[in-house]
Amino acid sequence: MESTPTGSEGVITVFLADDNLIVREGVRALINRRSDLEVVGVAEDYDGTVAGATDTAPQVLVTDIRMPPSFHREGIDAAKEIRKRHPGTGVVILSQYDDAEYAVSLLAEGTAGYGYLLKDRIAEGDQLVDAIRAVATGGTAIDPSIVAALVRPVTGEGELSAGEEDLLTLVAEGKPIKAIAVALGTTPEAVADDIEAVFLKLAQGASAGTSGALRRLRLLHQAIVDREEQGETLSRLLPGGLAEKLRRDGRHIGETERVEITVLMSDIRSYSTIAEHADPAQLAGQLNVHRAAMSDAILGEGGTVMQFVGDAVMAVFGAPFPQADHADRALAASRSMHTKQAHINEGWIADGLPPFGLGLGLSTGPAAAALLGSEERLEYTVVGDTVNLSQRLQQLAAAGETVISAATLAALSTPVVAEALPPQLVKGRDTPVVAHRIGKEPR
Numbered sequence: 467m468e469s470t471p472t473g474s475e476g477v478i479t480v481f482l483a484d485d486n487l488i489v490r491e492g493v494r495a496l497i498n499r500r501s502d503l504e505v506v507g508v509a510e511d512y513d514g515t516v517a518g519a520t521d522t523a524p525q526v527l528v529t530d531i532r533m534p535p536s537f538h539r540e541g542i543d544a545a546k547e548i549r550k551r552h553p554g555t556g557v558v559i560l561s562q563y564d565d566a567e568y569a570v571s572l573l574a575e576g577t578a579g580y581g582y583l584l585k586d587r588i589a590e591g592d593q594l595v596d597a598i599r600a601v602a603t604g605g606t607a608i609d610p611s612i613v614a615a616l617v618r619p620v621t622g623e624g625e626l627s628a629g630e631e632d633l634l635t636l637v638a639e640g641k642p643i644k645a646i647a648v649a650l651g652t653t654p655e656a657v658a659d660d661i662e663a664v665f666l667k668l669a670q671g672a673s674a675g676t677s678g679a680l681r682r683l684r685l686l687h688q689a690i691v692d693r694e695e696q697g698e699t700l701s702r703l704l705p706g707g708l709a710e711k712l713r714r715d716g717r718h719i720g721e722t723e724r725v726e727i728t729v730l731m732s733d734i735r736s737y738s739t740i741a742e743h744a745d746p747a748q749l750a751g752q753l754n755v756h757r758a759a760m761s762d763a764i765l766g767e768g769g770t771v772m773q774f775v776g777d778a779v780m781a782v783f784g785a786p787f788p789q790a791d792h793a794d795r796a797l798a799a800s801r802s803m804h805t806k807q808a809h810i811n812e813g814w815i816a817d818g819l820p821p822f823g824l825g826l827g828l829s830t831g832p833a834a835a836a837l838l839g840s841e842e843r844l845e846y847t848v849v850g851d852t853v854n855l856s857q858r859l860q861q862l863a864a865a866g867e868t869v870i871s872a873a874t875l876a877a878l879s880t881p882v883v884a885e886a887l888p889p890q891l892v893k894g895r896d897t898p899v900v901a902h903r904i905g906k907e908p909r
Contacts, residue, residue, distance in 0.1 A: 476502065476747055476748060478504070478525050478526060479504055479522070479524040479525050479526070480497055480505050480524055480526045481506060481518055481519040481522055481524040481527050482505050482507070482509075482528050482529070483508065483510070483511075483514070483518075483527070483528070483529035483541065484510065484530040484533070485510045485511060485532075485534055489530075490510070493560070493594070496589070496595075497528070497594070497595070500595055502745075503595065506524055507521075507522045507524070511533050511535065511540070512534065512543065515529060515533070515540075516547050516551075519544075519548045520551050520552070523552050523555075525556060525602045526556040526601055526602050527545055527557050528557075528558045528560060528594075528598065529544060529545060529559060529560065530559075530560050530561070530585075531559055531561045541560075542559060545557040545559065545580075549579075553773050554604075554753070555579070556580075556581070556598070556600075556601030556602045556603075556604075556750075557579060557580050558580075558581040558583060558597045558598055558601055558607065559580075560584075560585050560588060560594075561584060562584065579601045579602075579606075579776060580606055581597040581601045581607035582607070582609060583609050584611060587609065599750075602749075603746055603749040603750050604741070604753065604775075604776030604777055605741060605776075630660075630664050633646070633657075633661065634664055636649065637661060644737075648738040648739060721836060721837065723835055723836070724835075725784060725788070725848070726784055726792070726830075726831070726832055727783060727830070727831075727848065728795070728796035728829065728830040729780070729781070729782055729783075729796075729828070729829050729830075729848070729856035730769065730780070730826060731778065731779070731780050731781075731826065731856045732778065732800075732824050732860065733777060733824070733825050733861075734756075734822045734824060735822075735824070735825050735864065736865075737777040737822075740820045740822075743820075744820060748819065752814065752819060752820075755810060756807065756810065756822055757779070759803075759810060760803055760807075762806070763799050763802035763806055764779075764781045764799050764803070766799070767795040767802070768789060769781045769782065769783045769796065769799055770782050770783075770785065770786065772846075772848070777822075782848055785835050785846075786837075792877075793828075793874050793878050793879075794877075796830075796874070797904075800904075801868075803824060803826065804826075804868070808866075823864075823866060825860055825861075825862075825863035825864060825865060825868075826860060826867070826868040827855075827858070827859030827862070827863060827869050827870075828856060828859065828868060828869070828874045829853070829855040829859060829874060830876075831852035831855075832850060833848045833849060833853060834848070834850055835848045835849075851895075855871060855892070855895075855899070856871075858892040858899070859871060859901055862901060867903055867904065868903075869887070869901050869902070870884065870904065871901055871902075872901065872902070883904070884902035884903065885904075886900065887902065
């Protein structure tokens, strides 16, 4: 394993893993030819990849699928391990296998920041370079032949309209629902409904010869939906000190407990549009600055940063350790996030860069929490309606705003000025939700 310090500002740093020396050095030369890309380390097996990428914290990992010790799917496993240690790391898998199942396996936990390319085509044009730039900014890059393999088996002559074919292709390419909505000029809710309608149509006409491909498409679609809407589960690799403290306090691996928490979710408004027009290397740098500032705001109020997913941030207050004032802490963190981002935006605007506008959602209530994994690797997971609701509320917030649940408002120890929103139905709820909007923070 070989590594060097991370690159300079405005350069996307890359860690490269491949057991074949000739392929590895060829790809390294291809990457280093670009002024906005820099290889900061290389490895030839699973252990070296995990150790090297952990030390160098690259913005993107480029890795082969099969490497020592067993030549099975070490590259995918290493990528997922690194994403847990350094959330937000972009990943490009290089493979000589055009089996769509490998792509589905890679994307099983979501599509944001993942790419899958065939080795025999990486020297054609700018495929690899474009993929690195895409995943560094939370995008997705899937080889066209994989997209075709996913789509063709389930689309017979006349089965789908031209619009449905286009939608299905966008899904197979790994585009998040928000990005599809931007491309089609509609709303994410409408896109989600249209996707379900297309799959229902396919399912009704599926024969034995198309069921396998249909299953793969549904898996890929579910991965997109789970990542885009955040699902029920938040997980992160616990730092060694925190994991040890949990064990000292008697928390057993696999043991589930009921907790009262406040969940914070944030999202960058119009990020897909920003990404479409921005320089990838510069946007990757902006994301790094943004994530560091958001982490600082959350940790400064005693919260736990659960995960970065593309342009989204997820955090929990009140777990894994109880905090009586978790709602106050979450609200204070949200204000700090807005303030920090506004300050960052001033500098970006002066430099001619696009500012980030944050929408945040806070939800307070019960959840189920568990410490999962093994003694070597632990994940802290929180599930329940409180987690889901925070994502729905975040969608109601405009740039600079925070939308909180009625339970969060009631749990605050200090009154705040908040505007009650009209009761409305949200996905996953049978009864209307009452929420409150806290206005844009002063700059």
